[in-house]
Amino acid sequence: MYLTKEEEKALDGEHGEALSLAMRVLCSLGDFFEAERLIPIQSAHISGVSYKTGGEALLTTLKKFSSLGSRALVPATLNPGGVDLEMWREMGVEEKFFEKQKEIISLYTEMGILATCSCTPYEAGNIPARGTHVSFAESSAITFTNSYLNARTNRESGLSALASAITGKTPLYGLHLDENRFPTVKVRVTVALESSTHYGALGYLIGKSFSDAIPLIQSDQSLPLVEAKHLSSAAAASGAVALYYWGEKAEATKDLEKIEVDKREINQVFESFSLTREPGIVMLGCPHYSIYELKRVAEMVEGERLKIPLWVFTSRQVKCLGERLGFVQRIERAGGKVFCDTCPIVAPLKGFDSFLTDSAKAAHYAPSMNRMEAALQPTEKCVKVALGFKQ
Amino acid sequence: MTKIILKGFGLKTLRSPVAEGEALVSEYPISFLGNVNPETGVIQNHPLEGESVAGRVLVFPTGVGSTVGTYVIINLAEKGLAPRAMIQRRADTVTLIGAVVAGIPLVHRVIPDPVESIKSGDWVKVDSSKGIIEVEKKK
Numbered sequence: 001m002y003l004t005k006e007e008e009k010a011l012d013g014e015h016g017e018a019l020s021l022a023m024r025v026l027c028s029l030g031d032f033f034e035a036e037r038l039i040p041i042q043s044a045h046i047s048g049v050s051y052k053t054g055g056e057a058l059l060t061t062l063k064k065f066s067s068l069g070s071r072a073l074v075p076a077t078l079n080p081g082g083v084d085l086e087m088w089r090e091m092g093v094e095e096k097f098f099e100k101q102k103e104i105i106s107l108y109t110e111m112g113i114l115a116t117c118s119c120t121p122y123e124a125g126n127i128p129a130r131g132t133h134v135s136f137a138e139s140s141a142i143t144f145t146n147s148y149l150n151a152r153t154n155r156e157s158g159l160s161a162l163a164s165a166i167t168g169k170t171p172l173y174g175l176h177l178d179e180n181r182f183p184t185v186k187v188r189v190t191v192a193l194e195s196s197t198h199y200g201a202l203g204y205l206i207g208k209s210f211s212d213a214i215p216l217i218q219s220d221q222s223l224p225l226v227e228a229k230h231l232s233s234a235a236a237a238s239g240a241v242a243l244y245y246w247g248e249k250a251e252a253t254k255d256l257e258k259i260e261v262d263k264r265e266i267n268q269v270f271e272s273f274s275l276t277r278e279p280g281i282v283m284l285g286c287p288h289y290s291i292y293e294l295k296r297v298a299e300m301v302e303g304e305r306l307k308i309p310l311w312v313f314t315s316r317q318v319k320c321l322g323e324r325l326g327f328v329q330r331i332e333r334a335g336g337k338v339f340c341d342t343c344p345i346v347a348p349l350k351g352f353d354s355f356l357t358d359s360a361k362a363a364h365y366a367p368s369m370n371r372m373e374a375a376l377q378p379t380e381k382c383v384k385v386a387l388g389f390k391q
Numbered sequence: 392m393t394k395i396i397l398k399g400f401g402l403k404t405l406r407s408p409v410a411e412g413e414a415l416v417s418e419y420p421i422s423f424l425g426n427v428n429p430e431t432g433v434i435q436n437h438p439l440e441g442e443s444v445a446g447r448v449l450v451f452p453t454g455v456g457s458t459v460g461t462y463v464i465i466n467l468a469e470k471g472l473a474p475r476a477m478i479q480r481r482a483d484t485v486t487l488i489g490a491v492v493a494g495i496p497l498v499h500r501v502i503p504d505p506v507e508s509i510k511s512g513d514w515v516k517v518d519s520s521k522g523i524i525e526v527e528k529k530k
Contacts, residue, residue, distance in 0.1 A: 028404050028491045047458045053424055057465035137458040155490040157461040211420050212453055240455040368425040368436045
């Protein structure tokens with residue numbers, strides 16, 4: 001990979017060990033994927049925050065970067081960690097874990113990275129503009145950014161996104177280049193997608209079937225933000241879909257492998273997640289709920305009493321707004337909880353062996369990440385179950 | 392004993408680019424977060440459930456799922472439970488950065504297709520700097 005004189009100096013340590021370390025990460029990446037050069041990025045979003053998923057390797061890595069005096073050169077936000085930093089005791093998390101989690105977040109903060117602790121950076125002001133280059137980790141946000149915002153990012157690792165935040169650069173390869181952004185498979189959807197969870201089920205099916213392809217999804221339906229979020233997150237969990245197109249893209253559609261998705265296949269995704277017992281808890285908010293999703297749940301539980309615990313995960317900024325608008329209070333009055341800074345996958349949840357969710361991504365990771373069975377249902381049905389209606 | 396040679400594009404910047412071990416071949420992609428138990432190196436919720444990646448030459452199409460997989464690979468390496476080498480049809484950034492930090496030889500874009508031509512149990516020697524893979528077939 002070609003480096004400018006300044007970049008070579010940075011790599012050689014003339015601008016300090018911090019930049020040198022970050023440059024070494026980016027050079028390994030760029031050389032391996034035969035990038036021509038480095039390009040500037042507008043912002044970064046960094047994963048690798050929960051002590052549960054990152055473990056000691058994450059702490060060691062962050063201490064190394066931090067001790068060398070690393071600082072983010074571009075705006076950078078952070079993924080969820082393992083606990084709600086205010087309500088962690090209510091999650092049943094041990095103090096030792098909380099302390100490790102606080103340490104990780106402090107290390108990021110010392111490096112000038114905003115501890116937004118959310119998988120929806122586009123809800124926290126990190127909204128890449130159309131056509132711009134960014135370095136995003138968090139699989140769902142990558143897919144959302146490429147597909148819905150039309151900005152450009154590769155599927156960065158948490159560590160390469162950190163190196164990009166420190167240098168303000170990323171290697172020019174993969175999805176940063178026009179020639180790699182054409183659809184590679186056509187998916188015709190012949191079923192009406194009735195809820196955001198159905199969009200998630202579609203994404204789950206596509207990710208599982210095509211791994212890292214670029215699908216052109218043809219549907220008569222529109223793709224609102226919440227639905228795009230669920231589609232993106234599921235396709236990037238069961239597979240490595242980093243970019244999809246919704247609607248027609250005529251010039252590139254010749255000779256593409258084509259599949260049809262009908263009602264039966266969408267139903268099969270729902271059926272592939274099943275419980276052998278009644279759900280112990282209902283968990284919503286993977287990816288983090290938007291204010292509209294929070295409002296909807298608040299309206300459904302208003303004046304009711306929950307029979308099964310209901311936990312809703314969202315970002316801090318959405319929760320603050322939800323408190324001002326009374327949504328959080330309505331959920332709490334019904335007996336539910338609204339958590340921030342973490343999610344059903346990266347939190348070390350104890351005391352439950354089964355859950356119901358409206359998120360295909362959460363259902364996918366549940367067995368391995370929390371040793372829990374999971375079932376998948378649209379939001380409305382999830383809330384009804386939590387209120388005691390029989391399934 | 393039949394021996395075949397595969398050629399691909401390898402990670403060149405490692406201090407020890409050569410490694411060998413028994414192959415573990417997956418025809419399905421792997422998400423290191425979720426599919427590999429970070430405490431034991433054993434594969435879970437995946438068609439290869441119950442197999443250990445520790446000390447094996449792991450052959451798989453590509454990495455999928457979480458971008459935190461990099462830290463899972465580094466954690467495995469620190470516990471001595473990482474694969475000795477990795478061979479992918481198409482490398483992904485999450486696996487690559489894990490290999491760079493943990494010093495694991497990695498080769499991708501291999502001809503002939505490694506997922507088809509290597510079987511679990513074959514003895515595989517990987518030279519990441521040259522992109523050369525020597526396979527001693529089990530039978």
